Amino acid sequence: MTLPLDGILVVSIEQAVAAPQCTCRLTDAGARVIKVERPEGDFARDYDHVVHGESANFVWLNRGKESVVLDLGKDEDKAVLEAMLAQADVFVQNLKPGALAKLGFAVSRLRKDYPKLICCSISGYGESGPYKSRKAYDLLIQAESGVASVTGGPDAPARVGISLVDATAGFNAYQAILEALLARARTGQGADIAVSMFDAMAEWMTVPLLHAEGGQPFKRIGLAHATIAPYGVFKSRDGADILIAIQNDREWRVLAEKILGNAALGTDPKFATNPRRAENRAETDAAVGQSFSKHDVAELMKLLEAADIAFARVNDSMLLSQHPHLRRITVGAPTGPVSTPAPTPIVNGEQRRYGAIPALGEHTGKVKAEFSKK
Secondary structure, eight states, X not given: OOOTTTTOEEEEEOOTTHHHXXXXXXXXXXXXXXXXXXXXXXXXXXXXXXXXXXXXHHHXXXXXXXXXXXXXXXHHHHHHHHHHHHHOSEEEEOSOTTHHHHTTOOHHHHHHHOTTOEEEEEESSOSSSTTTTSOOOHHHHHHHTTGGGGSSOTTSXXXXXXXXXXXXXXXXXXXXXXXXXXXXXXXXXXXXXXXXXXXXXXXXXXXXXXXXXXXXXXXXXXXXXXXXXXXXXXXXXXXXXXXXXXXXXXXXXXXIIIXXXXXXXXXXXXXXXXXXXXXXXXXXXXXXXXXXXXXXXXXXXXXXXXXXXXXXXXXXXXXXXXXXXXXXXXXXOTTSOEXXXXXXXXXXXXXXXXXXXXXXXXXXXXXXXXXXXX
């Protein structure tokens, strides 16, 4: 089966999450990705060993890649990288700004020597600007960009519990590379792309920023909505947390009649409109909470679904593992098969296969032999 990026060669000097996220998507789309690792390997390999000896982060983002160990302090390994870049369509790297140039692979030089090469650099704050030399990790950028300030409850900011910043930067890089490939098909020219983790989050913070600049800054209220009620978490009789989202007054009337068992609440002037419900949030939530506490979670979810009320169970990771809607793929790994959530896109009529997670340096000999002949 031919995939969209079949025939595209990607060379990546990558570690951690952001750049591997980008190249994982390129691999899924059919590109050949050669992952260049230092002799000790991508440090994400040793974040943990929870997947029968493998790192959860590493198995998430490195399927289908070829692992090549190069010591870029050695001239012979620099020559191998140079030979690969001479043949590559895309070069991705997330070293500290300036580090690549010190090794002799400045993007400006690569673009001159290989005009068709698409170069994408991923960093914390970009290749220029006052913070360009700062170290940057996911949680640091969540704090610096203000994401943490709109996350959590009233008492304190909180981190988003997944690698939101890294993943978003990686997807931004993937998108920009696809655009550059389309442009190159018309012009024959490559590109110099810079993606920063800070920019990724600052752009996602547009709505809170505009609210703050308009004099109405967001307030942290946990799993609830600042201006809509009832829109929050309520407990079932058996202790499960159910999040409901009432978006309009018609839905409130349905909830009052079919779930709360009190149709009069739907038209009561104190609750009939969202502004009044928000104004009387404590009483609104108390009515919902009292009703929900009379039902076990399975029965409650059936009632909500039958009434077409928007709801979700507040699951943890183990409940997600058992979720009936969860799609999975299985890929090989050095210590055995790994089952992970499936990539998001579903292309009708297309059945994709996903490559194995490479052992450190698994493809070094093969790749060196291949590119030493060029």
